[in-house]
Amino acid sequence: MARTRGSADSHYKSLDGKKVLITGGSAGIGKAAAIAFSNNGAIVTITGRRQERLDAVVSQLKQGHSVVADLLKVSDCARTIEEAVAKMGGLDILVNSGGVWTDAMLSEPLGEKAFLDGLTMHVITVARLIEEAIPHLSKNKNGAVVNLSSLSAIQVNPDSAAYNVSKAAQDHLTKTLARKYTRLGVRINSVNPGFVDTEVFDVLVEATGRTKAELHDWAKSENELHEICTAEEIAGPILFLASDAASFISGVHIPIAGAAQVQLEIEDPSIYFADKK
Template sequence: MSFTDKVVLITGASSGIGAATAILFSQERANVVLVGRNEIRLADVAKQCEDPLVIKADITEEEDAKRIIQETIEHHGKIDVLVNNAGIVRYESILDENVLETFDALINTNLRSLFNVTRLAAPHLIETKGNIINISSIAGKIIPDLRLVAYGISKAGVDNFTKGLALELSKYGVRVNAVSPGPVKTEILQNAGDETPWECFSPSMPLGKVCEPEDIGNLVLFLASDKASSITGVDYVCDNGVMLK
């Protein structure tokens, strides 16, 4: 798969799935745009890419979201692929005193901001007949942990948005798909205060292992490529078989 001269905008590109995806796209000669909040980590990912455009921004901030699209267009003149990867995990119980604060943070970051960045990028993607890949989660389909209900609600919204947007933009030749990972070896749980080693998840996986970020990145590349030119509105699960149980 070659993405020569294609402009690929990736949110949450400073670590984990976003970083791995950006590096893979760059290896396929794409012009990658790295978006994230952590300037040091963005710089580290940038070193592993070929001449990337780095944008330090918080997608939950309205002006930052506008600036992401503006700087991309000013620098490259177009957008061919949008990878909506930025997201957070927070644990909660309906009995927690601050549960609404947690809920609002999850919806704002994982769903509203994704919707907003997509809204701003959509006219440019229509011009290029590009495509969108949303990073969702199996938590939007099952309840892997009772503390992840609000997180799952945010990802279920991403699933529904993917289908609706795919239908709306299909007349313009724009494809929209989603990837729903199971557990992936990133820092997302640690960022939520969960220090459980990833190895602890492996015995519960039918394939006996946890995904690497590159596993998800490779699936994103396929969906963004011409090899998937007839695929839209689909949610691809990559979970080592967890949802079979």
């Protein structure tokens, strides 16, 4: 019998009618989360930089809206919250799914620009969005924030220093703000995926010169299920943390990596490929 793969459509009745903002919702995990929230009755607004990509996702939502925003610009944060609240008539759940892996982070992972890009997107922007959202999330004493972090916050790939550090800082921000805002009725948690079958593999193909099939084999070797996690398998835990099923959970990070998190570190891809020569 084949292993059952996860789905986010698990009848989270408490999400019906909730107003959800998802950053980075035009692709990957953000897109999967948007569709899953919508399938469970939520009203969803997604953000992204390209209107046409946002429109393609909104067309798949039962009640969907979009806000064009470049969240590498911290100045876009307040406007994003304001427009989302105006479109939906409120805000109950914030999912910080937006992320970056810029050219600088790939080519000079110890360079100043790499650190500035990573920390701006994964820490400063996330902090600003949460701060702007708190007055709305706390109104009914039942708000929720879910930050999309990474297994790289827990383990390290030596060639991704800026990304590792920014995600570790984001996890500490999650815990800090959970202590600050849970008392207002706003729970703040994060999910920490390992390798997920999203557009990130297209970036890795260009950066490493390897084929997608080779990179998929490498990713499978990094976890004990020897499979690649799907975006939908991350959307499920996001919905759980945002729902009333997680009503007493705040300030936690959930690794979603097929037991890869029990390893001491993520191996450099070159080690894996060297064995295949």
